[in-house]
Amino acid sequence: MQIQVKCNCGDQSCPEWAVVEMQGVVEVQPSFQDRLQNLEIGRLCRTSSQDFTFTVGYHELAGSRMPLKKPLLVLKKKRAIDSNEPSNPNSSRVELDVIGVIRHRILFKTRPKALISSVPSQVKEKVGNPGSVAQ
Numbered sequence: 001m002q003i004q005v006k007c008n009c010g011d012q013s014c015p016e017w018a019v020v021e022m023q024g025v026v027e028v029q030p031s032f033q034d035r036l037q038n039l040e041i042g043r044l045c046r047t048s049s050q051d052f053t054f055t056v057g058y059h060e061l062a063g064s065r066m067p068l069k070k071p072l073l074v075l076k077k078k079r080a081i082d083s084n085e086p087s088n089p090n091s092s093r094v095e096l097d098v099i100g101v102i103r104h105r106i107l108f109k110t111r112p113k114a115l116i117s118s119v120p121s122q123v124k125e126k127v128g129n130p131g132s133v134a135q
Helices: 121-127
Strands: 004-007 016-022 043-046 051-056 059-081 092-108
Antiparallel strands (some): 043 051, 059 092
16 A cells, blocks of 8 residues: 655745653643643743753753654645545545654653742641640
8 A cells, every 4th residue: 555645835844843752651630531632731931942941730841952863754644535436435545744844852851840849938827836726
């Protein structure tokens, strides 16, 4: 079976994409298990041309942009009707459209930094001192 790859970018270059690579696992809360598509898990920010930060909840990861050894293509699968047999709807061929090229990865290889380092004073007052008697 032959699969054709088409690039409709023309004279322009294809959109540039990047791979985000992290160590560990990103776990989704059970209340979001059925709504994973388009789920926002954090905020990715560029701090310089090569450095990035990724904020997830109260954790911040620092990463850097690195080139890939070989570029990757981002493809979209499309079924096309075979021109040799237009009357037969079951005779379709698969085409792949190039929608982007990945030449870099953003690597987060360090442990996350906690953005909240101490308990606010209002919370300490509500908890009270261990030696005090509540009235």
